[in-house]
Amino acid sequence: MTKKFSSKALIKKYSKWTSPAYYSTGYKSTHSSYGNSSFWMDDDFLDSGIEKLTNSIDYIKLAGYKRAIGNFVRIVTGKDDIPVMYSSGNDSYTDGTKVVISSKLDENEFDSTVGLALHEGSHIALTDFKKLKTLLTTNSYLSQSIVEWHKNIFNEDVTNQWAMIAQVKDLVNIIEDRRIDRFVYDSAPGYQGYYQSLYEKYFNAKEIDQALLDGSKTELNWDSYLFHICNFSNPNRQLDALPGLRSIWNKISIPTISRLKSTSEVALIAVEVYKMIWSELGGLKTNVPQQAPEQEDQDGQDGPGTSGDNEIEMSEGQNGEEGSGIDPDLDMQGDSSSSSDSNGSEQEGEGNGTPQTPKERKAKQALEKAIQKQKDFLNGNIKKKKLSKSDAQKINAAAESNMSYQTVGGDVPNDTENTISKGKKTQCMVVKGITDTLVESNILGGHAYNARSQKDHIIKYGKKDSIAEGIVLGTLLGKRLKTRDEDRSIKNTRMETGRIDRRMIAELGFGNDRVFSQTIHHTVTPSLIHISIDASGSMSGSKWEAAMKTSVAVAKAASMVASLDCIISVRGSYGSWSNQSPLMWVVYDSRKDKFNIIKDKMYAVNAAGSTPEGLCYQAVMKDIIESANGKEAFFINICDGEPGYSDDNISYGGEYAIQHTALQIKKMHQAGIKTLAYFVCEDINSSYIGRAKDNFRKMYGNNSEFIDTNNLTQLSNSLNKLFVRK
Numbered sequence: 001m002t003k004k005f006s007s008k009a010l011i012k013k014y015s016k017w018t019s020p021a022y023y024s025t026g027y028k029s030t031h032s033s034y035g036n037s038s039f040w041m042d043d044d045f046l047d048s049g050i051e052k053l054t055n056s057i058d059y060i061k062l063a064g065y066k067r068a069i070g071n072f073v074r075i076v077t078g079k080d081d082i083p084v085m086y087s088s089g090n091d092s093y094t095d096g097t098k099v100v101i102s103s104k105l106d107e108n109e110f111d112s113t114v115g116l117a118l119h120e121g122s123h124i125a126l127t128d129f130k131k132l133k134t135l136l137t138t139n140s141y142l143s144q145s146i147v148e149w150h151k152n153i154f155n156e157d158v159t160n161q162w163a164m165i166a167q168v169k170d171l172v173n174i175i176e177d178r179r180i181d182r183f184v185y186d187s188a189p190g191y192q193g194y195y196q197s198l199y200e201k202y203f204n205a206k207e208i209d210q211a212l213l214d215g216s217k218t219e220l221n222w223d224s225y226l227f228h229i230c231n232f233s234n235p236n237r238q239l240d241a242l243p244g245l246r247s248i249w250n251k252i253s254i255p256t257i258s259r260l261k262s263t264s265e266v267a268l269i270a271v272e273v274y275k276m277i278w279s280e281l282g283g284l285k286t287n288v289p290q291q292a293p294e295q296e297d298q299d300g301q302d303g304p305g306t307s308g309d310n311e312i313e314m315s316e317g318q319n320g321e322e323g324s325g326i327d328p329d330l331d332m333q334g335d336s337s338s339s340s341d342s343n344g345s346e347q348e349g350e351g352n353g354t355p356q357t358p359k360e361r362k363a364k365q366a367l368e369k370a371i372q373k374q375k376d377f378l379n380g381n382i383k384k385k386k387l388s389k390s391d392a393q394k395i396n397a398a399a400e401s402n403m404s405y406q407t408v409g410g411d412v413p414n415d416t417e418n419t420i421s422k423g424k425k426t427q428c429m430v431v432k433g434i435t436d437t438l439v440e441s442n443i444l445g446g447h448a449y450n451a452r453s454q455k456d457h458i459i460k461y462g463k464k465d466s467i468a469e470g471i472v473l474g475t476l477l478g479k480r481l482k483t484r485d486e487d488r489s490i491k492n493t494r495m496e497t498g499r500i501d502r503r504m505i506a507e508l509g510f511g512n513d514r515v516f517s518q519t520i521h522h523t524v525t526p527s528l529i530h531i532s533i534d535a536s537g538s539m540s541g542s543k544w545e546a547a548m549k550t551s552v553a554v555a556k557a558a559s560m561v562a563s564l565d566c567i568i569s570v571r572g573s574y575g576s577w578s579n580q581s582p583l584m585w586v587v588y589d590s591r592k593d594k595f596n597i598i599k600d601k602m603y604a605v606n607a608a609g610s611t612p613e614g615l616c617y618q619a620v621m622k623d624i625i626e627s628a629n630g631k632e633a634f635f636i637n638i639c640d641g642e643p644g645y646s647d648d649n650i651s652y653g654g655e656y657a658i659q660h661t662a663l664q665i666k667k668m669h670q671a672g673i674k675t676l677a678y679f680v681c682e683d684i685n686s687s688y689i690g691r692a693k694d695n696f697r698k699m700y701g702n703n704s705e706f707i708d709t710n711n712l713t714q715l716s717n718s719l720n721k722l723f724v725r726k
Contacts, residue, residue, distance in 0.1 A: 057391055059443060060405055060429065062086065062103065063398030069114055073099055073121035076188045082121050086392055087384040096129045102384035103391075115198025116382065118191060122180040128263040132172070135267045136165050142271055149275055154283030167222065171270035172263075173378040174230055175252055179266055182257045202377040203234075205370040207363070212236040216367070225277045230374055244280040248273055390441075397441035402432040406619040408582065409650050412659040426649040428582040428612065428619035429574070432589075439604045445574045446608030447535060447583065454603040466545040467552055467602050474556025481561045493517045527632040528565045529554055530624060532617070534639030535572035535585075539607040543680045546707075547638045552602060555588055559595040566590045567627070571616035573609035573645060580647055582612035584619045613643035614661030614699075615652060621664060625671045635668055637677040642695050661699040679706045 070084040083098040099120045101113055135142050138161040146168070147158045158164050185192055211217050212234060217227045218241050228245055231237055232254055239246040251273055253259075260266050278284070356364070376382055387395065397403075409425040431444070439448045458465050493501055498516035505515060531551045533539075539547065551568045558566035568588040573580045587605055588598050617624075624635065643657035652660070668675055677700035679692070697704050 057103075057387075059391070059394045059398045060403045062395045063403055065110075066101070066395065066399050067402075069099075069101060069117045072114055072191065072194075073117055076118050076184050076191060077121045077125035079121075079125055082124050084117060084121075086395060087386045096124060096127075099124070100384060103387045111194055111197035112201040114191075115194035115196075118184060118194060119177075119181065119198060122184050123176075126180045126183060126263075127176060131262075131264055132267065135264065136169055136172070138162065138165065142168075142267065146271060146274065150278075150284060153279070154285065156283055156285050158284065168267075168270050168274050170226055170378070171229070171273050172267055174226075175257075175260070175270055175273075176263060176266045177378065178233065178252075178254055178257050179260050182254075186258065199233075202382075203231075203374055205373070207367040207370040208234065208374075209236045210363075211367055212238055212241075215241060218242060220281060222277065222281065225280075227371060229273070230378065242280070244276055248276050251276065393437065394441045394443045397435065397438040397443050400433065400435050401438045402430075404430050406430050406584075408615040408618040409652070409660075412656060412663055424650040426582065426615070426647055428584055428615055430619050431583070431585040433593075434585075434587045434598070434601050434604065436601075439601070444583070444585070447570070447572060447574055447585065447606055448604050449606055451601050451604035455600065458603075464545055466549040467599065470549040470552030471556050471599065473549065474553035475560075477553060478557035478560030481557050481564065525632050526563050526565070526630070527634070528567070528628055529558065529634045529636065530567040530569065530627075531555075531636045531638065532569045532571060534611060534613070534637075534641070535570035535583075535605070535607045535609070536611040536641070537572075537608050538611075539640050542682060543640050544607045546680055548602065548605075550638065552599070555590065555595060556599075558590055565631075569616075569620070570605055570607075571612060572607065573612055580609065582615045582619070582645060583609065584616040586620070610645045611639070611641060611643050612645040612652060613639070614657060614664045615643075615645065615650075617661065617664035621667060624668065624673070628671060628673050633671075633673045635673050635675045637675070637700065638680060639677070640680055642692060643699075658695050658698050665700055675700060675703055677704045679704065681706070 066084055066086065070082075073082055073084055074080055085098055085100055086103045087100050099117050101117055102109070134140060137143060143161060143165060146164060147161065150156055150158050181195060185195060208231060211227070212231060213236055215238070217224045220242070225242060225245070225248075228237070228241055229248060229252070232249060232252065237249075239249050252269060260269065405427040407425050408428045431438070434448075438444070439451060442448075455465075455467075493504070494512075494514040495516045495518050496514060498518040501515055501517040504512070531554060533547045533551060535544075555566045555568060558564040566588070567586060567590070569584060569586045571582070571584050574583045575581055585605075587602065627633075643652060643661055645652040645657075665675055677696065679696050693704075693706065696706075
């Protein structure tokens with residue numbers, strides 16, 4: 001038996017040990033559990049108090065977490081094709097093609113979750129799973145070489161090759177983790193804090209430190225060797241705790257682990273370490289491992305823990321959480337290291353028959369729990385809180401559409417009447433893009449319906465197809481606008497200055513000194529049109545059809561003109577009346593969307609909710625101004641009334657809303673953006689329109705027009721004057 005150590009003295013002596021050539025999993029950080037993320041987080045990034053409309057699940061925030069972690073994974077791995085997703089149903093595990101994260105993300109979990117995602121992403125980028133499958137099977141040359149080694153050295157047969165392979169895989173997991181983590185740790189030093197948080201959660205425990213220092217895991221068995229090898233990165237490691245352990249340390253050589261360039265090289269080292277351990281233990285006959293269940297088919301192709309479709313079997317954890325494996329080929333189903341050893345170390349009193357006190361039993365249980373946590377990490381069996389498929393779909397929709405919250409509202413200098421909302425702010429949801437996932441998720445409520453069903457409904461009942469009409473109108477408009485792409489030159493002769501026109505030199509003899517010419521080049525100025533449509537419930541019907549026809553027509557025309565870009569946004573609110581939020585939804589952007597792809601999806605967009613108006617403008621004001629830089633820019637508003645909206649944070653209406661909207665339009669004018677506003681209604685002569693005109697002009701100025709939906713010629717003529725190049 002190896003000498004035991006005095007834990008109190010050694011903890012004090014070795015607590016500051018670090019490895020100069022490699023990071024230490026014994027690092028104890030002083031930052032908060034999400035301190036590495038705090039520099040780029042919003043103040044409320046992990047604040048559950050802003051969870052809105054989602055019954056305690058904030059899809060927008062979880063989508064933001066997913067995007068942030070996905071960016072980390074792409075940066076560290078250098079690969080853009082590694083998807084990051086939340087655990088849901090059968091997708092609760094990392095299968096070698098995607099990174100799966102837990103939906104439990106709070107200040108106690110975030111940094112370690114980022115570290116785990118980086119770790120799993122690095123496995124996908126650097127670990128050769130296919131090679132491992134061929135190397136670690138019963139009929140592989142490595143397995144056969146180990147069988148022959150046992151035969152030659154100890155004159156014994158390996159009766160259970162799967163148990164042997166399971167032990168080799170244990171070693172592969174440990175060494176491969178050290179290799180890939182060292183790669184990321186060196187190549188992306190800015191992310192070291194996330195790794196430190198990861199290891200603090202899954203590896204660093206005072207029970208592990210205590211066990212290393214006081215020699216409680218020094219029995220001569222496989223489990224003890226695996227424990228010490230697993231903790232080689234701990235600064236409290238004891239390389240003389242077991243016979244041959246220092247030689248194993250030198251063989252793995254964590255300080256120079258980067259010398260291993262592939263998983264195949266890791267497997268070869270793991271086999272050598274396996275032989276070194278069993279050489280010290282004296283062969284299988286003296287220390288028989290647990291018999292793993294036979295899972296090999298006749299042809300020996302399927303390994304432990306794999307199913308016919310090569311997916312790892314999952315086991316239910318507590319609270320409905322599921323375990324996950326880094327990869328089926330790295331998972332340790334039937335792990336021999338979890339069994340009790342043949343020396344009886346699992347019995348009370350360390351095998352000497354001495355009864356344990358309650359305190360000793362508690363300490364032992366805590367140690368075994370900490371060791372199991374390490375094993376779960378190495379084998380990929382990390383419990384991850386699941387989402388329902390419906391919630392997962394909503395989060396995916398939010399991520400695909402770049403949903404985000406923007407803080408809007410605040411003081412308006414000229415507001416003297418409505419003091420209730422003065423200084424008040426609220427959150428506006430901004431959605432960029434329209435996808436099938438977004439529509440099917442129902443996350444936007446009445447603003448998005450199944451596009452195909454809407455189109456089929458129009459055809460079936462012979463209703464007015466404003467989208468189709470808009471495409472026809474846009475095609476005609478586009479043909480007229482193509483002249484915008486033509487560079488023109490005008491040559492003026494008989495000028496007092498300029499270049500000499502050789503054809504007129506002869507006229508100098510007749511006293512004509514105007515023999516110069518000047519050529520003026522008219523180059524194409526790129527243009528941008530942003531059409532923003534009021535999508536409140538009152539716009540339903542003919543007004544909505546008119547707005548759709550007009551916007552689709554402009555988008556179609558812009559798709560035919562290289563120098564003309566078009567953006568279409570709709571604004572409204574979503575959620576219940578007692579719990580709603582302003583919505584600014586950019587449904588089309590010709591700079592990234594192909595018109596042929598987007599045109600059918602426009603059927604999905606519908607009018608619903610209230611009229612946040614200026615709040616929605618404010619939410620995307622930065623994008624509006626930046627997109628107009630260096631271009632001839634136009635902002636066109638189509639609506640049917642005055643601003644009106646309220647939630648628990650803000651009461652948006654009356655003079656305050658009018659002044660706030662006018663302030664946003666003023667910002668556009670100051671940025672050189674031309675604005676036009678169309679008030680659409682079914683009866684232009686109604687008394688309501690008379691009352692609304694003054695307020696409408698207060699918001700949008702003199703470039704305000706009132707359009708009767710029964711006479712869209714007004715709108716067409718106005719747009720033609722605007723877009724056709726003079």
